[in-house]
Amino acid sequence: xxxLQLGEITLKWLNGGVIHMDGGAMFGVVPKxxxxxKYPVNxxxxxxxxxxxxxxxxxxxxxxxxxxxxxxxFTKIQKRNFGVQEESTVAExxxxxxxxxxQIDIICMTHMHFDHACGLTKWENGELVSTFPNATIYTxxxxxxxMLAPNIRSKNTYWKANWEPIVHQVKTYxxxxxxxxxxxxxxxxxxxxxxxxxxxxxxxEKLIHLADLMPTHAHQNxxxxxxxxxxxxxxxxxxxxxxxxxxxxGAWFTFYHDAYYRAxxxxxxxxxxxxxxxxxE
Numbered sequence: 001x002x003x004l005q006l007g008e009i010t011l012k013w014l015n016g017g018v019i020h021m022d023g024g025a026m027f028g029v030v031p032k033x034x035x036x037x038k039y040p041v042n043x044x045x046x047x048x049x050x051x052x053x054x055x056x057x058x059x060x061x062x063x064x065x066x067x068x069x070x071x072x073x074f075t076k077i078q079k080r081n082f083g084v085q086e087e088s089t090v091a092e093x094x095x096x097x098x099x100x101x102x103q104i105d106i107i108c109m110t111h112m113h114f115d116h117a118c119g120l121t122k123w124e125n126g127e128l129v130s131t132f133p134n135a136t137i138y139t140x141x142x143x144x145x146x147m148l149a150p151n152i153r154s155k156n157t158y159w160k161a162n163w164e165p166i167v168h169q170v171k172t173y174x175x176x177x178x179x180x181x182x183x184x185x186x187x188x189x190x191x192x193x194x195x196x197x198x199x200x201x202x203x204x205e206k207l208i209h210l211a212d213l214m215p216t217h218a219h220q221n222x223x224x225x226x227x228x229x230x231x232x233x234x235x236x237x238x239x240x241x242x243x244x245x246x247x248x249x250g251a252w253f254t255f256y257h258d259a260y261y262r263a264x265x266x267x268x269x270x271x272x273x274x275x276x277x278x279x280x281e
Contacts, residue, residue, distance in 0.1 A: 001013060001014070001093065001096075002262045002275055002276075002277060002278060003275075004207070004252065004254065004262065004263050004275055006200060006202050006205045006206075006207055006252065007182075007201070007202025007203030007204065007205045008202050008203055009056055009057075009058055009182070009200060009202045010056060010057070011054050011055070011056045011200075011207075011254070012054070012055045012056070012097070013052045013053075013054055013055075013262050013277075014052055014053050014054070014055055014064075014068070014089075014090045014093045014094070015052060015068075015086075015088065015089045015090065015093060016050070016051040016052045016053050016066070016067070016068020016069060016088050016090055016119055017050075017051045017052075017068050017069035017070070017084065017086050017087045017088045017119075018048060018049065018050055018051065018083075018084070018085055018086045018259070019049050019051060019069065019082045019083050019084055019115055020042065020044075020046035020047065020048055020049065020082070020083025020084075020085070021046060021047060021049055021082065021083065022045055022046060022047075023035065023036065023039070023041045023045050023046060023047045024045060024227070025226065025227040025228055026047055026049075026215070026216075026226055026227075026228070027039075027218075027219075027224055027226070027227075028224065028225050028226055028227045028229070028232070029227075030223075030224050032045075035218060035224070038217075038218035039216055039217075039218040039260075044083075046083050047216075047259075048083075048259040049115075049215070049216075049257040049258075049259060050255075050256070050257055050258060050259050050277070051066070051068050051069045051088075051115050051116070051119075051256065051257065052066075052068065052256060053065060053066045053067055053068050053090060053119070053256070054066070054209075054254065054256070055094070055097070056200075058179075058180040058181065058182065058183055059180040059181050061105040061106050061180055062099060062103050062104050062105050062106070063104075063105065063106040063107070063108065063179070063180070063183070064104055064106070064107045064108070064132070064135075065107075065108045065110075065198060065209060065256070066107075066108070066109065066110065066116050066119075066211075066256050067090075067107060067109065067116060067117055067118070067119035067120045067131070067132075068088040068090050068118065068119035069084065069087060069088060069114075069115060069118040069119060070087065070088050070118040070119035070120070070121065070122060070131065071087045071088055071122065071123075072087075072122075072123050073114075073118040073121075073159075073161065073162075074118075082115075088119050090119060091131075101131055101132050101133075102132070102133060102134055103134070104132040104134070104135045105134065105135055105136065106135060106136055106137075106138065106179060106180070107120070107132060107135045107136070107137045107138070108138050108179060108183075108185055108198055109137060109138065109139040109143075110139075110185075110195060110196045110197065110198065110209070110211035110212070110256075111139065111143050111191060111192045111194060111195045111196065111211065111212065112139055112143055112144070112147045112158060112162070112163060112192075112194075113157045113158070113192065113212075114157055114158070114159050114162060116211075116256070117159070117162040117163065118159070118161075118162055119131060120132070120137065120162055120163070120165075120166050121161060121162055121163075121165045121166060128161055128164070128165045129165050130165050130166045130169060132169075133169075135169060136169060136170075136171055137166055137169045137170045137171070138170075138171055138172070138173065138177060138179060138185060139170065139172060139194065139196070140172060140173060140174070140185070140187040140194040140195075140196050141172035141173060141174055141194070142187060142189070142193050142194035143172075143192060143193070143194020143195065143196070144170065144172045144194065145194070146158075146192065146193050146194055147163060147194075153230060154192065154230060173185065173187070174187070175187050182200055182201045182202050183198070183199075183200050184198070184199045184200075185197075185198055186198075186199060188213065188234070188238040188242075189231055189234040189235075189238070190212075190213055190225075190229055190230075190231050190232070190234040190235030190236075190237075190238050191211070191212040191213060191226065191228070191229050191230065191231075191235060192230055192231075193230060193231060195211065195212065195213070196211070197209060197210050197211055197213065197238075197242065198211070205252075206246075206249055206250070206251040206252070207251055207252035207253070207254050207263070208242060208245075208246045208251050208252070208253055208254075209253075209254045209255075209256075210238075210239070210242060210243075210253060211256060212226065212228075212229075212257070213225075213235055213238050213239055213242070214239065214243070214253065214255075215255065215256070215257040215258070216255060216257055216258040216259075216260075216261075217253075217255070217258055217260065217261045217264055217271065220243065220266065222236050222239040222240045222243065223236060225239075243266075246266070247266050247267060247268065250265065251265070252264070252265055252273075253265070253266065258277070259277060259279075260276065260277055260279075261274055261275065261276055261277060262275040262276065262277050263275040
């Protein structure tokens with residue numbers, strides 16, 4: 001369990017599961033000879049992507065950023081297509097921290113695509129129920145509206161199994177929302193119309209969680225956007241705004257998907273500080 005100490009806030013990465021997605025789709029129009037130098041690819045042209053929620057405590061509240069892929073949410077064909085080789089152990093890891101899923105107070109969902117939201121629900125006695133029954137779940141109003149009425153492109157990534165059991169727990173916001181002292185969600189659009197980022201500040205230190213605008217350390221270039229992005233020009237504009245800002249402020253970039261880094265700091269030349277994921281032998 002990797003840890004980032006940001007001022008008075010401690011962030012811990014939990015095991016939300018792993019998927020393997022097509023490398024070409026994850027890097028859009030960028031030629032493979034370029035992106036494959038920066039991020040490893042397997043013989044099926046897939047790249048390893050974690051789905052690991054970040055746990056933190058602030059203002060006495062137990063908070064998760066994202067929810068992982070959960071358990072038993074994929075068919076055999078989906079497991080093959082999405083390269084699911086490992087499912088969530090978030091509940092067990094929370095238990096190791098002396099917590100239960102019932103004690104999570106807040107979940108910050110940057111967006112509601114299946115690879116972020118499957119972990120919000122679980123199977124219990126043959127029906128789907130909330131995994132975190134006492135949590136308030138935040139996402140942008142734009143994201144929630146699109147999820148409820150998806151377009152022809154986005155409908156396959158918003159699964160009713162992930163949101164129908166938790167409707168009563170959801171609160172939405174328009175442009176930005178202060179979740180707790182020093183923790184803010186900001187709507188950016190791009191990857192999805194309702195996509196948000198998360199900014200955390202504590203004791204003069206700062207991090208920016210760009211979610212799927214910059215899903216891995218290899219996506220630093222503003223033009224390296226995903227083929228999965230519904231609004232790629234919005235992604236580019238958001239990256240052009242937030243990446244230079246974070247670099248100038250000496251902020252950490254944190255990741256949900258990166259299989260190799262949990263967090264990095266950048267300058268104009270590249271990585272200047274890092275927290276690497278501890279990879280199993």
